[in-house]
Amino acid sequence: MKIIFLDRDGVINKYPGDKLYVTSLAKFRFLPQAKEAIALLSKHGCKIFVASNQAGVGKGTYSQKTLDIITRKMLTDIDKVGGKIDKVYYCTHRKDAGCACRKPKPGILKKAAKEYGFDLKKAYFVGDTIRDVITAENAGCKSILVLSGREKLPNKKNWEATPDFVFKNLKEAAKFIIK
Numbered sequence: 001m002k003i004i005f006l007d008r009d010g011v012i013n014k015y016p017g018d019k020l021y022v023t024s025l026a027k028f029r030f031l032p033q034a035k036e037a038i039a040l041l042s043k044h045g046c047k048i049f050v051a052s053n054q055a056g057v058g059k060g061t062y063s064q065k066t067l068d069i070i071t072r073k074m075l076t077d078i079d080k081v082g083g084k085i086d087k088v089y090y091c092t093h094r095k096d097a098g099c100a101c102r103k104p105k106p107g108i109l110k111k112a113a114k115e116y117g118f119d120l121k122k123a124y125f126v127g128d129t130i131r132d133v134i135t136a137e138n139a140g141c142k143s144i145l146v147l148s149g150r151e152k153l154p155n156k157k158n159w160e161a162t163p164d165f166v167f168k169n170l171k172e173a174a175k176f177i178i179k
């Protein structure tokens, strides 16, 4: 069975912009084909987790309740097309809180591996930032960078880590993973 971690913003839904957050349900917009990509992974028996930093909660920019509403709607809409996310993990701490779960620390991934009993070396982490690539490295996962969010190819020379694989979006990544 394949294990897939997905970052949220820029992978599943539209990247809100540098230093910006998805602060309301109205601002949560699925990227084209993202739900279908998750459904494709589910159809092939993958276990899927979301691993996302949402420090805006810790900063008070939006509430835990708002985040919960967004999560519920996201899961419902994905379910409608036949996709299943096994669990959503967030780090809602501020950067200066020094927690173990804020990416690029591998805390969230390790937690999921412990809860569900799988080997992180076999897991894929799909993200839209180099921080996600570093998170994958720190956890020992295979990294997939998608170009549907923050990171773009012309910036490649500045990347502090090298992704194992690069794809245009989650749909292309999903097609690769199930092959």
Ligand SMILES: [Mg+2]
Residues within 6 Å of the ligand: 007, 008, 009, 010, 011, 127, 128, 129, 149
């Ligand atoms: Mg992201």
Ligand SMILES: [Zn+2]
Residues within 6 Å of the ligand: 090, 091, 092, 093, 099, 100, 101, 102
């Ligand atoms: Zn945290």
